[in-house]
Amino acid sequence: MEPAILEADNVSLRFGGVKALTEVSFHVRRAEIFSIIGPNGAGKTSMVNCVSGRYRPTEGRVSFEGRDITRMGANRRAAVGIGRTFQNLALFGHMSVLQNIMVGRHHLMRAGFLRGMLHWGGARKEEIEHRRAVEEIIDFLEIQHVRHAPAGTLSYGLRKRVELARAVAVSPRLILLDEPMAGMNLEEKEDMARFIIDLNQEWGMTVLMIEHDMGVVMDISHRVMVLDFGRKLVEGTPAEVLAHPQVRRAYLGEDVGAEPVPA
């Protein structure tokens, strides 16, 4: 069994009196697809935000590859190997697809301000390397045909793909996907599921994903965690999670009376 790449240990998050997360512990193993599910307001995005550094947990700790990152700034987490997409599309609308993806390379480029400006030293060579990496990502996500289009003009499904491309450009070892398939039609969902599997298997990225589509989640996830009211309900393989009575009740609409809920 692969070791854990990400560990959350008793993470609690409070906003004033509102408890978004209460003592949530879980770990994600290297090279797995790990999904977080749960009803709206269950704290899924809050949990991902604690990992990406947008929020600092009120209590508990988060570690990545054995290193405590609980207090690390959000921008430094890109450098240690964590990338993410957002629930609401967050593309830079006026920039071209290519420029959006190039921003993802930002932290990997070493050439400083002056060197880059004057194109001296390794700056040119470095840029060519990054261009190559970006081309590879564009090919992979099949967005060659829109590379120069302003991101804001693309269709919804394509924008989701470009956003994924930008997160991949960060070259993360752990990628956080917040509802990658929300609002997509069946065909777009199938494409996205294929991209996520390829990212995991061919690019070797560990995936932590929030998704509402149970069919997709159960199909592609290695393990699933269910959150409810900010607490962890259950964690395990898709089959184990589906067997949990409360999950069956919430997601499969089973009659509550048929199986008594354990206290």
Place this chain on the structure above:
Amino acid sequence: METGLLFQLVLNGLIVGALYGVVAMSFVLIYKASQVVNFAQGEFLLIGAWACWWLLTYWKLPFWIGFPVSLAFMTVFGMVLQVVVLRPLIGEPVISVIMATVGLSIFFQALMKWMFGVFAQPFPPIFPVDQVSIMGLQVQSVYLLSLALSLCIMLGFWWFFSFSRHGLAMRATAFDQQVAQSLGISVPQVFAMSWAISALVSSVAGVVVGVVSGVSSGLSFYGIKVFPAVILGGLDSVVGAMLGGIIVGVLENVAQYVDSQWLNWGNMTNIAPFYALIIILMIKPYGLFGTKNIERV
């Protein structure tokens, strides 16, 4: 009608307007990156011009050394100003930040008067010839330099924001700070850089104006002049700021022409842009190129 005079004034307007545009761009740069309305923009011109003047007259440095040195100084100055004064104010109400920049403006004006006196000081002669004649129109040599510098700065901005990683990072930060951070961009660094570039670019304009009409606290009036330019262009558009600046420059000079020929009201140069500002705000509240917030229901 004196057509010759009109042409001369329009040409002057274009040249001065390009300078306004440069200052307006650097104003917009700060606003876009860090959402700060910088009322101390004019002081960047003032301090830059005094710094250059001091290097040239006190240290007797040649212009081609003194000018770059003062620009380097202003770059550091802008960065330090952001880190020391503006950074602690991140997250405070907009009005507090604006008041801080107003305070900075007054402070630096007073400081410059205290250090260099209240009288306008001329630059030592820099060009062998004061004026050159282009197709019968008299143009000051320094204005030619100014035009060239303005064009370079515009091209530089365009390159910077389309291709360089720092420029893209700045646009990303202007769009959404959270997203920018998730891509590994350090927002405080972007803020500091935007102030540094803004101070650098503004001080180029400061030195040029200083060479033409002497260095005095009047330079900080340019910080107010940028308002019609940026409102005209739209507060968040760099290209718009440039065009706004040129339009204001031409407008000033044409207004002066109209005034001198027919109206004889006096002082139209300074007032006309602000009339234009009011009219534009009435017709196009977001400026010619500004972002219109469209609400979809």
